Amino acid sequence: MVLSEAPVKKLFVTYEDIHRHCAKLASDIKADGWEPEVIVAIASGGFIPARILKTYLKKNVYVVGLQRYDDDHAVRAVPLKIQWIYEVEKKLAGRKVLLVDEVDDTRVTLAFCLGELFRHKPAEIRVAVLHQKRKPKQAVFPEGVKVYQAAEIDDIWIKYPWDAQDIELHNQGKE
Secondary structure, three states: OOOOOOOOOEEEOOHHHHHHHHHHHHHHHHHOOOOOOEEEEEEOOOHHHHHHHHHHHOOEEEEEEEEEEOOOOOEEEEEEEEEOOOOHHHHHOOOEEEEEEEEEOOOHHHHHHHHHHHOOOOOEEEEEEEEEEOOOOOOOOOOOOOEEEEEEEOOOEEEOHHHOOOHHHHHOOOO
């Protein structure tokens, strides 16, 4: 007997969607009256949203590289630091930081990054994500960390345009 798997529900996100989400995030941040002094992007999913947020918020972007999955898609219990901010303590100490990533899925990577960044004594860190998945999280944020989210979605597979092999097929919701 052959068991067939049900198709996995996917959300195909376009660059236009990303831009609209970033505009919403920037608007929410400004509406709070909060102004970050620097933006930190988590590579690789946070690159593009952080760059778009720079346009709205007019702040420098620093990048940290964390790897949660290896080349065989095996999950690491603790993310591996593959790139960090040069002289991080000079760039973050006493400053308000906006940490940006594409999705809050399990929360492990975001929580790990927050813990590492807080070691350098910023005044405050807030988090901005394009998508917040409605599901139990495997990690918690330090007390007082505020999260801005552009959209809250079910626990589905998100297909971002920067992962597409063929952008035209992607924009049609195909692979």
